[in-house]
Amino acid sequence: EPKLQLLRENVRTFPDFPKPGIQFRDICPILKSPPALTAAIDLFEERVRTMHPQVDLIVGLDARGFLFGPLLAQRLGIGFVPVRKKGKLPGTTVSTAYDLEYGRAELEIQEDAVAPAQKIIVIDDLLATGGTLCAACELLLRLQAQVLECLVLVELKDLRGAERLKPHAVFSLLQY
Numbered sequence: 001e002p003k004l005q006l007l008r009e010n011v012r013t014f015p016d017f018p019k020p021g022i023q024f025r026d027i028c029p030i031l032k033s034p035p036a037l038t039a040a041i042d043l044f045e046e047r048v049r050t051m052h053p054q055v056d057l058i059v060g061l062d063a064r065g066f067l068f069g070p071l072l073a074q075r076l077g078i079g080f081v082p083v084r085k086k087g088k089l090p091g092t093t094v095s096t097a098y099d100l101e102y103g104r105a106e107l108e109i110q111e112d113a114v115a116p117a118q119k120i121i122v123i124d125d126l127l128a129t130g131g132t133l134c135a136a137c138e139l140l141l142r143l144q145a146q147v148l149e150c151l152v153l154v155e156l157k158d159l160r161g162a163e164r165l166k167p168h169a170v171f172s173l174l175q176y
């Protein structure tokens with residue numbers, strides 16, 4: 001698939017970032033390359049149109065989910081909602097703490113951002129241990145939304161994030 005090839009050529013690997021032993025996959029070159037960014041959104045759009053045409057909203061994760069989520073939502077003609085790190089969103093929020101590949105954090109969503117029974121696609125740049133996407137799905141379940149699937153550009157297979165995310169499904173464009 002030439003679009004996947006183009007994406008793969010635009011992911012750089014940095015050893016020992018942000019900590020020793022971590023192989024950081026940098027997706028910034030995808031953003032810098034118009035054909036690569038178009039390819040990424042094309043592939044996500046195709047996935048959602050074929051598998052989840054009933055989707056109501058795209059929910060993107062702080063911060064790199066914000067780079068792709070609104071582009072996908074606009075393609076699909078639906079809205080985008082951010083899940084943010086704690087303390088950034090005004091109004092009533094629901095929040096949950098979670099473990100990262102490195103460190104610990106808390107995620108938050110505005111309580112009125114998603115209505116009960118709305119059908120959601122969640123998007124982030126990368127799946128590592130799955131802690132971040134799990135936390136986001138938990139927030140959405142608390143708002144009684146239905147998570148159709150999680151989308152990521154990159155899945156780090158060895159960390160078994162997809163297992164942790166179950167029963168939620170994940171679709172990744174590139175696997176390492």
Ligand code: 5GP
Binds near residue numbers: 027
């Ligand atoms: P997880 O919660 O699945 O362990 O980690 C995924 C989260 O950490 C994502 O929000 C992602 O942006 C960030 N992350 C962890 N490792 C990497 C990496 O190698 N590259 C990038 N781009 N993000 C990473």
